Amino acid sequence: MGNRGLRSASSEKVLLSLVTKAVKERDLIQDGDRILVAVSGGKDSTALAYALAAARRAFKKDFTLSAVHISTDFCSCCKKAALAERLEGWGIPFDDVFVPVIGRLKPGRKMNCYWCSTQRRTELLRYAHAGNFNKIALGHHLDDIVETFFMNLMSKGELATMPIRLAYRKYPVSLIRPLAYVEERQVIAFAQDAGILKAACTCPFGTNSARRDMRARIGAMTDGSGDVKRRILHALSSGAEDLLVDDDGREQILP
Protein backbone atom coordinates (compact mmCIF):
# COMPACT_ATOMS: atom_id res chain seq x y z
CA MET A 1 0.00 0.00 0.00
CA GLY A 2 1.50 3.30 -1.05
CA ASN A 3 1.37 6.15 1.40
CA ARG A 4 1.25 8.74 -1.39
CA GLY A 5 1.07 12.24 -0.10
CA LEU A 6 0.67 10.96 3.43
CA ARG A 7 2.88 12.00 6.22
CA SER A 8 2.45 9.40 8.92
CA ALA A 9 0.48 11.97 10.84
CA SER A 10 -1.46 11.56 14.04
CA SER A 11 -4.56 12.44 12.03
CA GLU A 12 -4.06 9.18 10.15
CA LYS A 13 -3.68 7.21 13.38
CA VAL A 14 -6.86 8.75 14.74
CA LEU A 15 -8.77 7.86 11.57
CA LEU A 16 -7.52 4.29 11.41
CA SER A 17 -8.07 3.58 15.08
CA LEU A 18 -11.63 4.92 15.08
CA VAL A 19 -12.52 3.01 11.91
CA THR A 20 -11.01 -0.16 13.37
CA LYS A 21 -12.97 0.36 16.59
CA ALA A 22 -16.25 0.79 14.68
CA VAL A 23 -15.59 -2.20 12.42
CA LYS A 24 -14.91 -4.43 15.41
CA GLU A 25 -17.51 -3.16 17.87
CA ARG A 26 -20.27 -2.97 15.27
CA ASP A 27 -19.29 -6.16 13.51
CA LEU A 28 -19.17 -4.47 10.11
CA ILE A 29 -16.87 -6.86 8.23
CA GLN A 30 -16.90 -10.65 8.02
CA ASP A 31 -14.65 -13.16 6.30
CA GLY A 32 -15.54 -13.51 2.64
CA ASP A 33 -17.10 -10.07 2.34
CA ARG A 34 -16.95 -8.37 -1.05
CA ILE A 35 -17.06 -4.71 -0.11
CA LEU A 36 -17.84 -1.89 -2.49
CA VAL A 37 -16.87 1.60 -1.34
CA ALA A 38 -19.05 4.33 -2.80
CA VAL A 39 -16.64 7.16 -3.56
CA SER A 40 -18.01 10.55 -4.48
CA GLY A 41 -14.60 12.14 -4.83
CA GLY A 42 -15.23 14.08 -1.62
CA LYS A 43 -13.08 14.00 1.50
CA ASP A 44 -15.28 11.63 3.47
CA SER A 45 -15.56 8.70 1.11
CA THR A 46 -11.94 9.07 0.01
CA ALA A 47 -10.81 8.93 3.64
CA LEU A 48 -13.07 5.90 4.13
CA ALA A 49 -11.56 4.05 1.17
CA TYR A 50 -8.08 4.77 2.44
CA ALA A 51 -8.92 3.66 5.98
CA LEU A 52 -10.50 0.36 4.89
CA ALA A 53 -7.42 -0.46 2.85
CA ALA A 54 -4.82 0.79 5.32
CA ALA A 55 -6.36 -0.76 8.44
CA ARG A 56 -7.17 -4.05 6.69
CA ARG A 57 -4.78 -6.08 8.85
CA ALA A 58 -6.24 -4.75 12.09
CA PHE A 59 -9.70 -6.01 11.14
CA LYS A 60 -8.39 -9.61 10.99
CA LYS A 61 -10.89 -10.48 8.32
CA ASP A 62 -10.45 -11.77 4.78
CA PHE A 63 -12.36 -9.50 2.42
CA THR A 64 -12.06 -7.78 -0.96
CA LEU A 65 -12.36 -4.06 -1.54
CA SER A 66 -13.43 -2.17 -4.67
CA ALA A 67 -14.61 1.36 -5.29
CA VAL A 68 -17.23 2.83 -7.58
CA HIS A 69 -17.97 6.43 -8.44
CA ILE A 70 -21.40 7.46 -9.66
CA SER A 71 -21.01 10.19 -12.26
CA THR A 72 -23.92 12.46 -13.07
CA ASP A 73 -24.94 14.79 -15.85
CA PHE A 74 -24.43 17.85 -13.69
CA CYS A 75 -21.06 17.36 -12.07
CA SER A 76 -18.42 18.95 -14.21
CA CYS A 77 -15.56 19.22 -11.76
CA CYS A 78 -14.52 15.73 -12.70
CA LYS A 79 -11.34 14.93 -10.86
CA LYS A 80 -12.10 11.30 -11.56
CA ALA A 81 -8.74 10.56 -13.13
CA ALA A 82 -6.95 11.72 -10.00
CA LEU A 83 -9.39 9.80 -7.83
CA ALA A 84 -8.86 6.61 -9.84
CA GLU A 85 -5.11 6.98 -9.64
CA ARG A 86 -5.20 7.60 -5.90
CA LEU A 87 -7.45 4.61 -5.18
CA GLU A 88 -5.45 2.28 -7.38
CA GLY A 89 -2.33 3.49 -5.61
CA TRP A 90 -3.98 2.25 -2.43
CA GLY A 91 -4.70 -1.11 -4.06
CA ILE A 92 -8.41 -0.47 -4.60
CA PRO A 93 -9.86 -1.26 -8.05
CA PHE A 94 -11.94 1.65 -9.31
CA ASP A 95 -14.94 1.84 -11.61
CA ASP A 96 -17.17 4.63 -12.80
CA VAL A 97 -20.90 4.51 -13.55
CA PHE A 98 -22.82 7.24 -15.30
CA VAL A 99 -26.35 8.23 -14.18
CA PRO A 100 -28.24 10.98 -16.00
CA VAL A 101 -29.83 12.38 -12.83
CA ILE A 102 -31.19 15.49 -14.53
CA GLY A 103 -31.99 13.55 -17.70
CA ARG A 104 -34.25 11.25 -15.67
CA LEU A 105 -36.28 14.10 -14.16
CA LYS A 106 -39.89 14.06 -15.27
CA PRO A 107 -40.93 17.18 -17.22
CA GLY A 108 -41.61 20.14 -14.97
CA ARG A 109 -39.79 18.62 -11.98
CA LYS A 110 -36.88 20.47 -10.44
CA MET A 111 -33.59 19.01 -9.37
CA ASN A 112 -33.38 18.33 -5.61
CA CYS A 113 -31.26 16.45 -3.09
CA TYR A 114 -33.82 13.72 -2.54
CA TRP A 115 -34.19 12.91 -6.24
CA CYS A 116 -30.48 12.92 -6.86
CA SER A 117 -29.62 10.70 -3.91
CA THR A 118 -32.41 8.25 -4.72
CA GLN A 119 -31.18 7.91 -8.30
CA ARG A 120 -27.59 7.44 -7.26
CA ARG A 121 -28.48 5.01 -4.46
CA THR A 122 -30.56 2.88 -6.85
CA GLU A 123 -27.70 2.75 -9.33
CA LEU A 124 -25.27 1.87 -6.57
CA LEU A 125 -27.44 -1.05 -5.47
CA ARG A 126 -27.76 -2.28 -9.06
CA TYR A 127 -24.02 -2.09 -9.54
CA ALA A 128 -23.35 -3.93 -6.26
CA HIS A 129 -25.86 -6.62 -7.14
CA ALA A 130 -24.45 -7.11 -10.64
CA GLY A 131 -20.91 -7.31 -9.30
CA ASN A 132 -21.76 -9.73 -6.51
CA PHE A 133 -20.82 -7.31 -3.77
CA ASN A 134 -22.53 -8.11 -0.47
CA LYS A 135 -21.61 -4.87 1.31
CA ILE A 136 -21.60 -1.22 0.37
CA ALA A 137 -19.47 1.08 2.52
CA LEU A 138 -20.64 4.70 2.77
CA GLY A 139 -18.60 7.66 3.97
CA HIS A 140 -21.02 9.17 6.49
CA HIS A 141 -19.30 10.22 9.71
CA LEU A 142 -20.39 10.90 13.31
CA ASP A 143 -21.53 14.46 12.55
CA ASP A 144 -23.68 13.25 9.64
CA ILE A 145 -25.36 10.67 11.88
CA VAL A 146 -25.96 13.16 14.70
CA GLU A 147 -27.27 15.79 12.27
CA THR A 148 -29.65 13.36 10.64
CA PHE A 149 -30.87 12.32 14.08
CA PHE A 150 -31.64 15.92 15.08
CA MET A 151 -33.23 16.76 11.71
CA ASN A 152 -35.57 13.77 11.98
CA LEU A 153 -36.30 14.55 15.63
CA MET A 154 -37.04 18.23 15.19
CA SER A 155 -38.47 18.41 11.66
CA LYS A 156 -40.26 15.09 11.30
CA GLY A 157 -40.90 14.14 14.93
CA GLU A 158 -39.20 10.78 14.42
CA LEU A 159 -36.51 8.87 16.28
CA ALA A 160 -34.41 7.84 13.28
CA THR A 161 -30.97 8.28 11.81
CA MET A 162 -28.54 6.69 9.36
CA PRO A 163 -27.79 3.20 10.68
CA ILE A 164 -24.16 2.10 11.04
CA ARG A 165 -25.22 -1.29 9.72
CA LEU A 166 -28.27 -1.91 7.60
CA ALA A 167 -29.47 -5.04 5.85
CA TYR A 168 -31.76 -4.37 2.90
CA ARG A 169 -34.82 -6.54 2.92
CA LYS A 170 -35.17 -6.64 -0.86
CA TYR A 171 -31.53 -7.04 -1.84
CA PRO A 172 -28.81 -9.43 -0.68
CA VAL A 173 -26.65 -6.49 0.30
CA SER A 174 -25.92 -4.50 3.45
CA LEU A 175 -24.86 -0.91 3.99
CA ILE A 176 -22.08 -0.18 6.46
CA ARG A 177 -20.81 3.18 7.71
CA PRO A 178 -17.32 2.56 9.10
CA LEU A 179 -16.71 6.31 9.72
CA ALA A 180 -19.51 6.35 12.32
CA TYR A 181 -17.09 7.03 15.18
CA VAL A 182 -15.09 9.67 13.31
CA GLU A 183 -15.92 13.35 13.76
CA GLU A 184 -15.92 15.49 10.65
CA ARG A 185 -13.05 17.59 12.04
CA GLN A 186 -11.01 14.39 12.29
CA VAL A 187 -11.78 13.53 8.66
CA ILE A 188 -10.78 17.04 7.63
CA ALA A 189 -7.52 16.85 9.59
CA PHE A 190 -6.67 13.59 7.84
CA ALA A 191 -7.73 14.88 4.43
CA GLN A 192 -5.57 17.96 4.88
CA ASP A 193 -2.52 15.98 5.94
CA ALA A 194 -3.06 13.50 3.10
CA GLY A 195 -3.49 16.18 0.45
CA ILE A 196 -6.99 14.94 -0.34
CA LEU A 197 -8.90 18.02 0.67
CA LYS A 198 -8.01 20.30 -2.17
CA ALA A 199 -8.83 17.64 -4.75
CA ALA A 200 -12.30 17.07 -3.30
CA CYS A 201 -15.34 17.36 -5.49
CA THR A 202 -18.37 19.32 -4.29
CA CYS A 203 -21.96 19.47 -5.47
CA PRO A 204 -22.53 22.34 -7.95
CA PHE A 205 -26.10 22.72 -6.68
CA GLY A 206 -24.45 24.01 -3.56
CA THR A 207 -25.22 23.42 0.02
CA ASN A 208 -28.16 21.82 1.69
CA SER A 209 -29.12 24.84 3.72
CA ALA A 210 -31.36 22.99 6.20
CA ARG A 211 -28.49 20.66 7.01
CA ARG A 212 -26.03 23.54 7.27
CA ASP A 213 -28.37 25.37 9.62
CA MET A 214 -28.77 22.25 11.76
CA ARG A 215 -25.00 21.84 11.84
CA ALA A 216 -24.64 25.32 13.35
CA ARG A 217 -27.37 24.64 15.91
CA ILE A 218 -25.75 21.37 16.95
CA GLY A 219 -22.43 23.16 17.29
CA ALA A 220 -24.04 25.57 19.76
CA MET A 221 -25.95 22.82 21.54
CA THR A 222 -22.90 20.59 22.06
CA ASP A 223 -20.15 23.23 22.14
CA GLY A 224 -18.76 21.11 19.31
CA SER A 225 -17.83 18.46 21.87
CA GLY A 226 -16.91 15.09 20.41
CA ASP A 227 -17.69 13.51 23.78
CA VAL A 228 -21.26 14.79 23.65
CA LYS A 229 -21.67 13.49 20.09
CA ARG A 230 -20.34 10.10 21.11
CA ARG A 231 -22.77 10.00 24.03
CA ILE A 232 -25.58 10.74 21.59
CA LEU A 233 -24.35 7.88 19.40
CA HIS A 234 -24.32 5.65 22.46
CA ALA A 235 -27.89 6.62 23.28
CA LEU A 236 -28.98 5.75 19.74
CA SER A 237 -27.63 2.26 20.27
CA SER A 238 -29.66 1.67 23.39
CA GLY A 239 -33.08 1.17 21.89
CA ALA A 240 -36.20 2.43 23.55
CA GLU A 241 -39.87 1.72 23.72
CA ASP A 242 -42.30 4.63 23.77
CA LEU A 243 -40.40 6.80 26.24
CA LEU A 244 -43.56 8.51 27.43
CA VAL A 245 -45.42 5.44 28.61
CA ASP A 246 -43.89 2.99 31.00
CA ASP A 247 -46.06 0.22 32.31
CA ASP A 248 -43.08 -1.74 33.49
CA GLY A 249 -41.82 0.45 36.30
CA ARG A 250 -38.51 1.49 34.69
CA GLU A 251 -38.58 4.56 36.96
CA GLN A 252 -38.23 3.35 40.54
CA ILE A 253 -38.24 6.52 42.58
CA LEU A 254 -37.09 9.27 40.25
CA PRO A 255 -37.58 11.52 38.46
Next chain:
Amino acid sequence: MGNRGLRSASSEKVLLSLVTKAVKERDLIQDGDRILVAVSGGKDSTALAYALAAARRAFKKDFTLSAVHISTDFCSCCKKAALAERLEGWGIPFDDVFVPVIGRLKPGRKMNCYWCSTQRRTELLRYAHAGNFNKIALGHHLDDIVETFFMNLMSKGELATMPIRLAYRKYPVSLIRPLAYVEERQVIAFAQDAGILKAACTCPFGTNSARRDMRARIGAMTDGSGDVKRRILHALSSGAEDLLVDDDGREQILP
Protein backbone atom coordinates in the same frame (compact mmCIF):
# COMPACT_ATOMS: atom_id res chain seq x y z
CA MET B 1 -65.87 25.74 41.30
CA GLY B 2 -64.82 29.26 42.19
CA ASN B 3 -62.89 31.18 39.60
CA ARG B 4 -61.08 33.25 42.22
CA GLY B 5 -58.72 35.73 40.74
CA LEU B 6 -59.27 34.27 37.31
CA ARG B 7 -60.36 36.37 34.42
CA SER B 8 -61.77 33.93 31.88
CA ALA B 9 -58.62 34.48 29.90
CA SER B 10 -57.51 32.70 26.75
CA SER B 11 -54.54 31.46 28.77
CA GLU B 12 -56.98 29.42 30.81
CA LYS B 13 -58.64 27.99 27.70
CA VAL B 14 -55.25 27.01 26.32
CA LEU B 15 -54.31 25.28 29.58
CA LEU B 16 -57.58 23.39 29.90
CA SER B 17 -57.70 22.29 26.29
CA LEU B 18 -54.12 20.98 26.30
CA VAL B 19 -54.62 19.14 29.59
CA THR B 20 -57.87 17.63 28.27
CA LYS B 21 -56.09 16.57 25.07
CA ALA B 22 -53.30 14.88 27.00
CA VAL B 23 -55.69 13.17 29.43
CA LYS B 24 -57.72 11.75 26.55
CA GLU B 25 -54.96 10.89 24.08
CA ARG B 26 -52.69 9.38 26.71
CA ASP B 27 -55.48 7.69 28.63
CA LEU B 28 -54.39 9.24 31.93
CA ILE B 29 -57.65 9.03 33.90
CA GLN B 30 -60.10 6.16 34.31
CA ASP B 31 -63.40 5.82 36.13
CA GLY B 32 -62.86 5.16 39.81
CA ASP B 33 -59.42 6.79 39.97
CA ARG B 34 -58.38 8.35 43.24
CA ILE B 35 -55.94 11.01 42.11
CA LEU B 36 -53.47 12.78 44.35
CA VAL B 37 -51.95 15.99 42.97
CA ALA B 38 -48.51 16.72 44.34
CA VAL B 39 -48.49 20.48 44.90
CA SER B 40 -45.23 22.23 45.66
CA GLY B 41 -46.77 25.64 45.83
CA GLY B 42 -45.09 26.53 42.54
CA LYS B 43 -46.86 27.70 39.39
CA ASP B 44 -46.75 24.35 37.58
CA SER B 45 -48.41 22.08 40.14
CA THR B 46 -50.88 24.79 41.13
CA ALA B 47 -51.90 25.20 37.48
CA LEU B 48 -52.18 21.42 37.20
CA ALA B 49 -54.46 21.16 40.24
CA TYR B 50 -56.68 23.91 38.86
CA ALA B 51 -56.83 22.31 35.40
CA LEU B 52 -57.75 18.86 36.69
CA ALA B 53 -60.58 20.35 38.73
CA ALA B 54 -61.78 22.83 36.12
CA ALA B 55 -61.68 20.47 33.12
CA ARG B 56 -63.16 17.55 35.07
CA ARG B 57 -66.33 17.46 32.97
CA ALA B 58 -64.42 17.34 29.70
CA PHE B 59 -62.59 14.17 30.79
CA LYS B 60 -65.92 12.32 31.11
CA LYS B 61 -64.54 10.16 33.89
CA ASP B 62 -65.66 9.68 37.47
CA PHE B 63 -62.67 10.29 39.75
CA THR B 64 -61.72 11.99 43.01
CA LEU B 65 -59.07 14.64 43.39
CA SER B 66 -56.96 15.56 46.44
CA ALA B 67 -53.76 17.49 46.88
CA VAL B 68 -50.78 17.06 49.15
CA HIS B 69 -47.86 19.35 49.83
CA ILE B 70 -44.57 17.97 51.08
CA SER B 71 -43.05 20.45 53.52
CA THR B 72 -39.36 20.32 54.26
CA ASP B 73 -37.02 21.59 56.95
CA PHE B 74 -35.45 24.13 54.62
CA CYS B 75 -38.36 25.86 52.97
CA SER B 76 -39.30 28.90 54.98
CA CYS B 77 -41.34 30.82 52.46
CA CYS B 78 -44.40 28.91 53.57
CA LYS B 79 -47.36 30.25 51.66
CA LYS B 80 -49.10 27.02 52.57
CA ALA B 81 -52.11 28.73 54.11
CA ALA B 82 -52.79 30.60 50.88
CA LEU B 83 -52.21 27.43 48.88
CA ALA B 84 -54.63 25.46 51.04
CA GLU B 85 -57.25 28.17 50.74
CA ARG B 86 -56.84 28.38 46.97
CA LEU B 87 -57.10 24.62 46.48
CA GLU B 88 -60.09 24.27 48.75
CA GLY B 89 -61.70 27.11 46.85
CA TRP B 90 -61.31 24.92 43.76
CA GLY B 91 -62.91 22.00 45.58
CA ILE B 92 -59.69 20.10 46.16
CA PRO B 93 -59.03 18.76 49.69
CA PHE B 94 -55.53 19.68 50.82
CA ASP B 95 -53.10 18.02 53.18
CA ASP B 96 -49.55 18.76 54.24
CA VAL B 97 -46.80 16.29 55.11
CA PHE B 98 -43.53 17.22 56.74
CA VAL B 99 -40.24 15.60 55.66
CA PRO B 100 -36.97 16.56 57.39
CA VAL B 101 -34.91 16.39 54.19
CA ILE B 102 -31.85 17.99 55.74
CA GLY B 103 -32.42 16.18 59.02
CA ARG B 104 -32.24 12.85 57.19
CA LEU B 105 -28.89 13.62 55.59
CA LYS B 106 -26.13 11.32 56.81
CA PRO B 107 -23.30 13.13 58.62
CA GLY B 108 -20.90 14.84 56.20
CA ARG B 109 -23.35 14.65 53.27
CA LYS B 110 -24.38 17.85 51.54
CA MET B 111 -27.85 18.79 50.46
CA ASN B 112 -28.49 18.22 46.74
CA CYS B 113 -31.39 18.02 44.28
CA TYR B 114 -31.21 14.26 43.93
CA TRP B 115 -31.37 13.62 47.68
CA CYS B 116 -34.19 16.06 48.21
CA SER B 117 -36.33 14.77 45.35
CA THR B 118 -35.78 11.14 46.37
CA GLN B 119 -36.87 11.88 49.94
CA ARG B 120 -39.92 13.80 48.84
CA ARG B 121 -40.87 11.23 46.21
CA THR B 122 -40.62 8.40 48.73
CA GLU B 123 -42.85 10.28 51.16
CA LEU B 124 -45.31 11.04 48.38
CA LEU B 125 -45.58 7.36 47.50
CA ARG B 126 -46.07 6.42 51.16
CA TYR B 127 -48.78 9.03 51.53
CA ALA B 128 -50.55 7.86 48.35
CA HIS B 129 -50.35 4.26 49.45
CA ALA B 130 -51.69 5.00 52.95
CA GLY B 131 -54.53 7.09 51.51
CA ASN B 132 -55.52 4.52 48.88
CA PHE B 133 -54.71 6.82 46.00
CA ASN B 134 -53.99 4.91 42.78
CA LYS B 135 -52.62 7.86 40.79
CA ILE B 136 -50.23 10.68 41.53
CA ALA B 137 -50.40 13.69 39.20
CA LEU B 138 -47.17 15.66 38.80
CA GLY B 139 -46.81 19.17 37.38
CA HIS B 140 -44.04 18.59 34.82
CA HIS B 141 -44.74 20.32 31.51
CA LEU B 142 -43.56 19.92 27.92
CA ASP B 143 -40.37 21.93 28.49
CA ASP B 144 -39.44 19.78 31.50
CA ILE B 145 -39.89 16.61 29.44
CA VAL B 146 -37.89 17.94 26.50
CA GLU B 147 -35.12 19.23 28.80
CA THR B 148 -34.86 15.92 30.61
CA PHE B 149 -34.68 14.16 27.26
CA PHE B 150 -31.78 16.33 26.08
CA MET B 151 -29.96 16.11 29.42
CA ASN B 152 -30.12 12.32 29.39
CA LEU B 153 -29.15 12.24 25.70
CA MET B 154 -26.17 14.56 25.95
CA SER B 155 -24.91 13.98 29.49
CA LYS B 156 -25.68 10.32 30.07
CA GLY B 157 -25.89 8.98 26.53
CA GLU B 158 -29.36 7.55 27.18
CA LEU B 159 -32.70 7.75 25.39
CA ALA B 160 -34.89 8.50 28.40
CA THR B 161 -37.17 11.14 29.78
CA MET B 162 -40.02 11.65 32.26
CA PRO B 163 -42.89 9.44 31.13
CA ILE B 164 -46.36 10.94 30.75
CA ARG B 165 -47.74 7.75 32.27
CA LEU B 166 -45.78 5.42 34.49
CA ALA B 167 -46.84 2.37 36.45
CA TYR B 168 -44.63 1.53 39.39
CA ARG B 169 -43.71 -2.09 39.60
CA LYS B 170 -43.41 -2.17 43.39
CA TYR B 171 -46.42 -0.04 44.31
CA PRO B 172 -50.07 -0.16 43.22
CA VAL B 173 -49.82 3.42 42.01
CA SER B 174 -49.13 5.21 38.73
CA LEU B 175 -47.64 8.60 37.97
CA ILE B 176 -49.33 10.81 35.41
CA ARG B 177 -48.14 14.13 33.95
CA PRO B 178 -51.22 15.84 32.52
CA LEU B 179 -49.25 19.04 31.68
CA ALA B 180 -47.15 17.11 29.14
CA TYR B 181 -48.60 19.03 26.19
CA VAL B 182 -48.37 22.45 27.86
CA GLU B 183 -45.36 24.68 27.23
CA GLU B 184 -43.90 26.47 30.22
CA ARG B 185 -44.74 29.84 28.66
CA GLN B 186 -48.37 28.73 28.55
CA VAL B 187 -48.28 27.78 32.24
CA ILE B 188 -46.73 31.15 33.04
CA ALA B 189 -49.38 33.02 31.04
CA PHE B 190 -52.11 31.20 32.94
CA ALA B 191 -50.39 31.68 36.31
CA GLN B 192 -50.04 35.39 35.63
CA ASP B 193 -53.67 35.82 34.63
CA ALA B 194 -54.82 33.74 37.60
CA GLY B 195 -52.69 35.65 40.10
CA ILE B 196 -50.81 32.49 41.06
CA LEU B 197 -47.38 33.50 39.89
CA LYS B 198 -46.55 36.01 42.59
CA ALA B 199 -47.61 33.62 45.34
CA ALA B 200 -45.39 30.82 44.02
CA CYS B 201 -42.84 29.22 46.27
CA THR B 202 -39.28 28.67 45.02
CA CYS B 203 -36.45 26.48 46.27
CA PRO B 204 -34.11 28.43 48.59
CA PHE B 205 -31.17 26.33 47.38
CA GLY B 206 -31.65 28.19 44.15
CA THR B 207 -31.46 27.05 40.61
CA ASN B 208 -30.31 23.83 39.08
CA SER B 209 -27.68 25.39 36.88
CA ALA B 210 -27.24 22.39 34.56
CA ARG B 211 -30.94 22.44 33.81
CA ARG B 212 -30.95 26.21 33.35
CA ASP B 213 -28.02 25.93 30.93
CA MET B 214 -29.80 23.18 28.98
CA ARG B 215 -32.92 25.31 28.85
CA ALA B 216 -30.98 28.08 27.14
CA ARG B 217 -29.39 25.66 24.67
CA ILE B 218 -32.77 24.18 23.78
CA GLY B 219 -34.12 27.69 23.28
CA ALA B 220 -31.40 28.33 20.71
CA MET B 221 -31.77 24.90 19.12
CA THR B 222 -35.55 25.16 18.65
CA ASP B 223 -35.92 28.95 18.38
CA GLY B 224 -38.30 28.40 21.30
CA SER B 225 -40.77 26.84 18.87
CA GLY B 226 -43.63 24.96 20.51
CA ASP B 227 -44.14 23.06 17.24
CA VAL B 228 -40.60 21.73 17.37
CA LYS B 229 -41.04 20.67 21.01
CA ARG B 230 -44.28 18.91 20.16
CA ARG B 231 -42.56 17.09 17.29
CA ILE B 232 -39.89 15.97 19.75
CA LEU B 233 -42.63 14.72 22.08
CA HIS B 234 -44.17 12.87 19.14
CA ALA B 235 -40.84 11.25 18.35
CA LEU B 236 -40.50 10.08 21.94
CA SER B 237 -43.81 8.28 21.59
CA SER B 238 -42.72 6.34 18.55
CA GLY B 239 -40.39 3.84 20.16
CA ALA B 240 -37.22 2.67 18.51
CA GLU B 241 -34.93 -0.27 18.42
CA ASP B 242 -31.19 0.33 18.27
CA LEU B 243 -31.28 3.08 15.65
CA LEU B 244 -27.79 2.25 14.44
CA VAL B 245 -28.40 -1.35 13.47
CA ASP B 246 -31.20 -2.35 11.19
CA ASP B 247 -31.40 -5.92 10.10
CA ASP B 248 -34.95 -5.50 8.96
CA GLY B 249 -34.52 -3.18 6.03
CA ARG B 250 -36.31 -0.15 7.49
CA GLU B 251 -34.32 1.99 5.08
CA GLN B 252 -35.47 1.12 1.58
CA ILE B 253 -33.44 3.42 -0.62
CA LEU B 254 -32.47 6.35 1.56
CA PRO B 255 -30.57 7.79 3.26
